């Protein structure tokens with residue numbers, strides 16, 4: 528295997544919890560049987576919403592028939608978190624009838640975890656979504672102006688989570704995507720431009736049959752997009768509690784919506800971007816593939832903020848661009864901050 532690829536895989540996996548990775552037993556050793564034998568009758572389901580300790584879990588009976596089950600965690604789960612995207616085992620009343628309550632007795636090993644560093648205490652990190660394969664970075668081309676810093680931050684977070692990134696550029700009727708594409712296309716980031724009422728076939732193809740997480744600042748047109756992609760989403764988000772199916776949906780937690788063509792999009796209303804405090808500084812540069820080669824000549828343990836950093840010379844000799852280096856350094860400096868509604872760590876672009 529290409530050593531770089533190996534390193535990336537090793538790094539992506541290293542962020543998974545011990546629980547997330549099922550260890551294959553060697554010959555002669557006994558398999559690890561964590562929680563399994565007690566509930567062999569457990570029903571499999573997908574967590575699509577979480578609200579104050581209650582989970583909405585979709586149980587599929589056949590291609591066409593599925594039931595939405597409300598569940599709470601079983602005590603035996605211990606401190607193990609359950610998040611949107613988790614595949615879980617359920618016991619108890621899985622009928623999905625009103626007032627029926629099931630119990631989550633196990634969480635299947637996760638294939639990816641998207642984390643946010645908590646806003647207040649930098650050491651606390653939270654898993655927002657499990658098992659997603661793609662991070663869709665929703666950015667308006669104008670109104671509000673695109674923020675390069677936010678895009679770069681999301682690209683780092685996607686890489687760290689072991690997810691592919693997709694740049695979704697909205698409001699193409701107001702401004703051209705050209706400038707942004709000239710930055711991100713050479714990096715191999717896939718993209719799609721949209722406008723209200725515009726053609727979404729290409730985007731649907733990029734989203735089909737996989738689990739994608741949408742993230743974007745307020746006002747970029749994320750709701751407009753979600754409603755266009757999932758016609759029933761308006762009802763699910765606007766008027767009905769995502770978990771109980773009653774009352775208003777007030778929580779701002781993630782919500783998974785099934786696409787008519789198969790696959791899922793996960794809306795993250797409360798999450799505008801990600802803190803990167805849990806990512807070692809040395810790994811941040813992996814989110815900037817155009818700078819990695821230039822860092823080979825850096826002194827050992829280079830902070831990339833110091834004078835001896837080789838990146839300045841690399842840029843001066845015509846590689847990448849000064850803006851990219853500036854964005855990388857801004858991220859290094861603001862690594863611990865989570866972008867919030869006030870965008871306090873953004874200088875725009």
Ligand SMILES: Nc1nc2c(ncn2[C@@H]2O[C@H](COP(=O)(O)OP(=O)(O)OP(=O)(O)O)[C@@H](O)[C@H]2O)c(=O)[nH]1
Pocket residue numbers: 697698699700701721722723724743744745746747748749750751752
């Ligand atoms: N010109 C133009 N306006 C758009 C487009 N998409 C959305 N808008 C407008 O942009 C505004 C914000 O759209 P929303 O879909 O509410 O944006 P959001 O990202 O969900 O914002 P929050 O609900 O605050 O999270 C609304 O006034 C939309 O009508 C577009 O493609 N072109």
Ligand SMILES: [Zn+2]
Pocket residue numbers: 822825826829830831832835836837838
């Ligand atoms: Zn350096």
